[in-house]
Structure formats: C-alpha cells, structure tokens
Amino acid sequence: MTSHNILAVGGAHVDRRGRMTGTFVPGASIPGAMREDVGGGAFNALRTAVQLGARGSIVSMRGGDAVGDAVARAIAQAGISDLSAVFLDRATPSYTALLDSEGDVVAALADMALYEIAFPKQLRRAKLRAEMAAADAVLCDANIPAAGLQRLAALGEGKPIFAIAISPAKAVRLTDILPALACLYMNRREAAALAGMGSDDPVEAIIDGLKARGLARGVVTQGSRTAIAFDAFHVLAIAPPAPRKIVDVTGAGDALAGAMTVALLEGLPLSQALRQGVAAALLAVESPTSTPELSRAAFADALALVSAPEEMR
Known part of the structure; x- marks a missing residue:
C-alpha cells in the first residue's frame, strides 16, 4: 500500500456537543452532559485518512488562546504536520451542537469568524505553494470562503482535490x-443546495443537477438511509448497517470522507471506496469522539457489516 501525502486545508477547531438525556422540548431546559474535543471537517477527515495509512499535513487558522493550544496538541497527537496560522488577538473557531437522546443534532452554532477573515489571505502564502507542490492530493472543506476555495483550486490544478460540503x-x-x-x-x-434544488426532490434529480454543474464524482449521505456515490459511469447505493450502538452522529460524514479519499487515491473502484467510507462512518457513529479510533481489527469488523453497493441505474 502506498502512503499518499494529503494536504488538508480547512477546519481544525473545538467541537462541543451537548447530549440530552431527557426528551427535547423547544424553549425548555433539558438535562444532559456536555463534551468537548477537537474536530473540524478537514481535520476529522485527515485524521481518519492518516489512521488508514496516509501521511498528512493541515493548514487551518486558530487564535492564541487555550482552545488554540488544545487544537495544536490534537494535531500533533494525530501525527499530522501543522502548517496552521495563529492569530494571537483572535478567538479560535468553535462548533457547538445540541444532540437529542438518540444522538441526532437538534441545533448547532458555528463561531468561525476567523476562517472568514483569514483563509483568503493565508492561501496566498508562498509556503502554501511549496506544500501544495509536495502533496499527492488536497482535501478541503467549505469552512473556507468562496474566494479562498477558488484560489486553492488554482493552486492545486493538476492534483486531485477532494472536498467536504460542511x-x-x-x-x-x-x-x-x-x-x-x-x-x-x-x-x-447540502447536495440539494449545490444543485439549486429542494432536499425533498428525488436524489437522482439532485445528482443530475450536480453533474450538470460540472461535478464528476460525489457522495450523498442520508443519515441512516442509503448512501449514494456517483461518477460518469455509475450511481451506486449502499444501505448503511444498523449501528451496534449510537453514541454520536457528529463526524460520521468526515470519517466517510477520509476513508474514501484514501481508497480512491489507492486506485480502488468507486464501489469499494464507498464500502470503506460507510464502514468508517459506522465506527464514527459508535464513537464518543468526532473521529473514531480506527484499528485494523475494528475497521475490518465494520467493513464486514457493509454490503456491496447496488447500481441505481
């Protein structure tokens, strides 16, 4: 297996998740417990990819506060090279989600002003161009403003660029x-928003809309319902296996992104890559943290639960 060098650009911040133990009632105070760890779409996905054998580095933005120190420690502990910019006078971005007793998100607040301000300028650094040249692939997320994403696409021309919609x-x-x-x-x-359609529209129509806008390959997840991957030749669907326990759905999509990115870089067909992504997402749902611990044994056990995809058309 080749160890691909992935450069991630995007979110690496604190995730706070409050899990309710009682029934959710709007406007009421619900008993529960709050958990805090380091997450972010790009970081979560890259951490999964590294656990599956990739080498990784990340460019993100953080403040000069205790939260920023926690982010730095988490990046180092994950074995990821930290290329992030630190703004001493700014607060580190954060994401706070309220989950019901089943682990589903009821509401969330993203405090990410620093990303909006800093990413477009930081993506013009000469150091980033050098890191981009050394990478085999780029993994980004939509925490980056549109101008920054356009700059990133220009810098990464000729390399595979993978993205998370957020x-x-x-x-x-x-x-x-x-x-x-x-x-x-x-x-x-997210797929419907990008296709300019409603989320109640048929998923096949949403996929056609994405293709019409130039997207060659993508994955559409639907929580516990069918996960769909498509490219120019296939539209494949997998019904995710029922979790053995539901702890927290936060980060499941990021885990899928990290696992699929590694599989696709290894040259696996879309069908196999989708199975590996669904297996990683299953482990994420069963994990109390935003990124599951992916031992070879745990990943193999999860993969054995995932059926082969079926062609939708």
Whole structure:
C-alpha cells in the first residue's frame, strides 16, 4: 500500500456537543452532559485518512488562546504536520451542537469568524505553494470562503482535490470549483443546495443537477438511509448497517470522507471506496469522539457489516 501525502486545508477547531438525556422540548431546559474535543471537517477527515495509512499535513487558522493550544496538541497527537496560522488577538473557531437522546443534532452554532477573515489571505502564502507542490492530493472543506476555495483550486490544478460540503449554507461556496473536484462529500441537504434544488426532490434529480454543474464524482449521505456515490459511469447505493450502538452522529460524514479519499487515491473502484467510507462512518457513529479510533481489527469488523453497493441505474 502506498502512503499518499494529503494536504488538508480547512477546519481544525473545538467541537462541543451537548447530549440530552431527557426528551427535547423547544424553549425548555433539558438535562444532559456536555463534551468537548477537537474536530473540524478537514481535520476529522485527515485524521481518519492518516489512521488508514496516509501521511498528512493541515493548514487551518486558530487564535492564541487555550482552545488554540488544545487544537495544536490534537494535531500533533494525530501525527499530522501543522502548517496552521495563529492569530494571537483572535478567538479560535468553535462548533457547538445540541444532540437529542438518540444522538441526532437538534441545533448547532458555528463561531468561525476567523476562517472568514483569514483563509483568503493565508492561501496566498508562498509556503502554501511549496506544500501544495509536495502533496499527492488536497482535501478541503467549505469552512473556507468562496474566494479562498477558488484560489486553492488554482493552486492545486493538476492534483486531485477532494472536498467536504460542511453545511447547506456553506456548500454553495464550492459552486465555482465543482469541475475541479476529484470527489465531493455531502449530505442530501447540502447536495440539494449545490444543485439549486429542494432536499425533498428525488436524489437522482439532485445528482443530475450536480453533474450538470460540472461535478464528476460525489457522495450523498442520508443519515441512516442509503448512501449514494456517483461518477460518469455509475450511481451506486449502499444501505448503511444498523449501528451496534449510537453514541454520536457528529463526524460520521468526515470519517466517510477520509476513508474514501484514501481508497480512491489507492486506485480502488468507486464501489469499494464507498464500502470503506460507510464502514468508517459506522465506527464514527459508535464513537464518543468526532473521529473514531480506527484499528485494523475494528475497521475490518465494520467493513464486514457493509454490503456491496447496488447500481441505481
């Protein structure tokens, strides 16, 4: 197996997740527990990729606060080269989610002003061009503003660029670089936003809309429902296996992105890459942290639970 060098550009921040133990009632105070660890779309996905054999480095933005120190430690502990910029007078970005007793997100707040301010300028650094030249692939997320994503696509021309949509509001930032992407990872609401359609529209129509906008390959997840991968030749669907326990759905899509990126870089067909992505997502749902610990044995056990994909058309 070749160890591919992946340069991630995007979110590496603190994830706070409050899990309710009682029934959610809007406007009411619900008992529960709060957990905090380091996450972010690009970081979560890269951490998964590194556990599966890739080499990784990351470019992100953080403040000069205790939270930023925690992010730096987590990057180092993951065996990832840290190329991030630190702004001493700014707060490190954070994501705070409230989960119901089943682990599903009820509401979330993204405090990420630093990304909006800093990414476009930082992507013009000469050092980034050198790191881009040394990378085999780029993995980015839509925490980067549209202007920064366009700059990144220009810098990465000729290399496979993988992207994570992050949210329906941020996914549309990827519109102008869709033709440059090797694969885009998104949920159904994000896919619909990018296609200019409603999330209740047929998923096949949403995929056709994405293809019409220049996206050659992508994955559309639907929570516990069918995960769909498509390219110019196939539209493949897998019904995810039922989790053996549901702890936290946060980070499942990022884990899928990291695992699929490694599989595609290894030259595996889309069908096998999708199976590996679904297996990683299963382990993420069963993990209390935003990135699961992917031992070879645990990954093999999860993969054995994932059925072969079926052709949708």
